[in-house]
Amino acid sequence: MPFASGQVAIYYGTYGGTRSPNTYCVHDTSRSDYGKCYGIESGKAYFVQTDTTTYPTLPCEAEGKCTRFTSTASTRTLTTIFSYTGKQAILQYFQTRSHSPYGLDPNIGQVILVPIPSPTSSIWFIGTHNYEISTWPVYEPVLNYKAYLNPYTISVGNVSIIRWSGSMFCSSLPLIAAEANYNNVWYAGVTSVVWAYEASPLALIPLDYEREYIPYQEIRNAFGYSINGVDQPGWNADDIINTLRELFPDRAWAVLDDRTYALYLYNLTPDYVPDWLVDKLNPIGMKVLQPPSDSSIAKAWMDELNRRNAYNQLPSEVI
Amino acid sequence: MSGRAQPNQPPQGGGSPPPANQPPASPPGKRKVRIRKGKRWVEVEVDDVIQKGRFKYVKFTDDDGFETYWVYPE
Numbered sequence: 001m002p003f004a005s006g007q008v009a010i011y012y013g014t015y016g017g018t019r020s021p022n023t024y025c026v027h028d029t030s031r032s033d034y035g036k037c038y039g040i041e042s043g044k045a046y047f048v049q050t051d052t053t054t055y056p057t058l059p060c061e062a063e064g065k066c067t068r069f070t071s072t073a074s075t076r077t078l079t080t081i082f083s084y085t086g087k088q089a090i091l092q093y094f095q096t097r098s099h100s101p102y103g104l105d106p107n108i109g110q111v112i113l114v115p116i117p118s119p120t121s122s123i124w125f126i127g128t129h130n131y132e133i134s135t136w137p138v139y140e141p142v143l144n145y146k147a148y149l150n151p152y153t154i155s156v157g158n159v160s161i162i163r164w165s166g167s168m169f170c171s172s173l174p175l176i177a178a179e180a181n182y183n184n185v186w187y188a189g190v191t192s193v194v195w196a197y198e199a200s201p202l203a204l205i206p207l208d209y210e211r212e213y214i215p216y217q218e219i220r221n222a223f224g225y226s227i228n229g230v231d232q233p234g235w236n237a238d239d240i241i242n243t244l245r246e247l248f249p250d251r252a253w254a255v256l257d258d259r260t261y262a263l264y265l266y267n268l269t270p271d272y273v274p275d276w277l278v279d280k281l282n283p284i285g286m287k288v289l290q291p292p293s294d295s296s297i298a299k300a301w302m303d304e305l306n307r308r309n310a311y312n313q314l315p316s317e318v319i
Numbered sequence: 320m321s322g323r324a325q326p327n328q329p330p331q332g333g334g335s336p337p338p339a340n341q342p343p344a345s346p347p348g349k350r351k352v353r354i355r356k357g358k359r360w361v362e363v364e365v366d367d368v369i370q371k372g373r374f375k376y377v378k379f380t381d382d383d384g385f386e387t388y389w390v391y392p393e
Contacts, residue, residue, distance in 0.1 A: 260357065270371055270388055278372035285356075286376065288386040 003090070003196040004258075006231035008081060009311045010175065012113070013037070013045030013066070013188030014099060025060055025186035027101055037065040037186065045188040048072060048179065066186065076177045080209045081115060081193055083172035084224035087233050091117045091168040093194040099159045100187040111187040112160055112178050117170030197224075200233035202281075203240050205253035206304040207232075215247040228308045230277065237264070241289070252292065252301035256281050266290050272298040274306055352377055354389045363389070 025037035025045055035058035037045050047066045049055050060066035069076070082089060100111040175191055206229030207216055219225075222243060223234035234240045237257035241264055244253050252267035263283035265273070270286055292298040349364045354377065367378040368391060376388035 269386075270369060270376070273371060275372040278374060282374075284390050286388040287381070291386070 002199040004199045004231065004233075005194065005196055006082060006089075006226055006228065007192075007194045007312060008226070008228045008308070009190060009192040010079065010081075010227070011042040011190050011311060012078070013040045013043055014097070014190055015041040024099065024101070024188075025066060027184050027186055029184070033059070035059045035061075037063070040065045040188075045186055046078075046177065047186045048183055050183050060186075072181045072183050073177075073179050074181050076179055077174045078113070078177050079175050079227060080225065081173040081175055082195065082197070082224065082226040082231065083209070083220060084197060084233060085171065085221050087171070087198050087200065087224055089170055089173070089195055089197040091115070091166075091170055091173060091193070091195050093163075093165045094192060095161065095163045096189060096191040097159060097161050098187060098189040100185060101158070111180065111182065111185060112162065113187075113189040113191050114162060114176055114178060115173050115191060115193055116176050117168050118172045118174060119170065197231065197233055199258050200235065201237040201240055201258050202230065202256040203232045203234055203244065203253065204230055204256065204277075204305070205232070205244065205248065205251065206301070206308060219243070219247060228312075229305050230280070230309075237262075241266075250297070252298045254301075256283065260284070262287060264289050267292045268298050268301060272302040274302060274309070276309060277305065352392055354392055356389070 024039060025047055026033050026035060027047075028034060035047070035049070035055065037047070037060035044064070045060065045066045046069065047058055047060055048069045048071075049058060050070050050072060052070055058066065058068055061068050094115050096113045096115075098112040173193065173195065177187065179185070179187075203219065203223045205219075207219065207225055209216075209220070209225055209227070223240060224232050226232050237255055237259070240255050244255065244266065250267075252272070254266065254268060254273070255264045256262075257264070261282065261284040263273070263281060263286045265286055266289045269288055269291055272292070273286070349366075351362050351364055353360045353362050363377065363379040363381075365377045365379055369376050369378060369388065371388075375391040377391050378386070378388050381387040
């Protein structure tokens, strides 16, 4: 059985190739700028503050620079990277960089981001069993030019890098924040993941995993879900097309038949198919099942795929 | 892409006329190319040629009536 590759990088306040990961928020309540976040580069940082009476709104919330949680948690699921019911997936690689105010200790005193495959035990992924965990600066000659060329220490907080590579069969991959029940704590980070899944027809429609209404549940159960909107395998291209016609008649979507390598476009034309998607999927042909009745529908599809794919690109200053 | 001419690019602007002793292969403005669909070669009338990513596709209307784009035969 051939396999296909999926990849995604997710940014929470900091950027994948940033050379100065100084993203930080102020958690010292005596400071006048308490609750502000500085150096946010991509996405939003997180801030845990349970006291909604004293702090009904944090400045970073108001400025769109953080997502706030009003309850503490030992571990918290931030998002689902993929979920394939009835399909095999293999986690192959991840790297996370987490930045939070507290120092490291053997019991993970720092908040860290880590993907934990399901079903499996977190003991293999939280802890120091089979990966390295280090404080900044880290000698990382491939990804971290700053540490390689000019080692430095960040002024606020700690940064940890976790890298794991191997092969772990799993059906879904939630991204976990190990928060250790801290209150009044912020964290930011970036997670990059590479995985494999059984080659299959794909449903190319960006879905929101957390929206629990019926069409989303049905399609996730039938076709699988991936956060990048592309690596969503199903069983049969015709069935996927028929189901999508029923569930999403007014949205734009595409289906790749992996037997013929034909890409079927619905409410789309090739004008809206990004070049990077063509280069990833290598379709031999494209068929327009229905041209867009409204160009804004097609553009919304293209924009959302581009937005998610942008996570996988290095920032321009690194290239 | 470089600015260098690609040897397999379709002629722009309609291309050269057919030799005088041969009838035109298709109506003016419609070229025919052979593309490989599955295990067989079929001849289609080209409406357009587009570039997507690193691939070039010919545009035509398929037998099923759908607007179709197929990898340009190199």
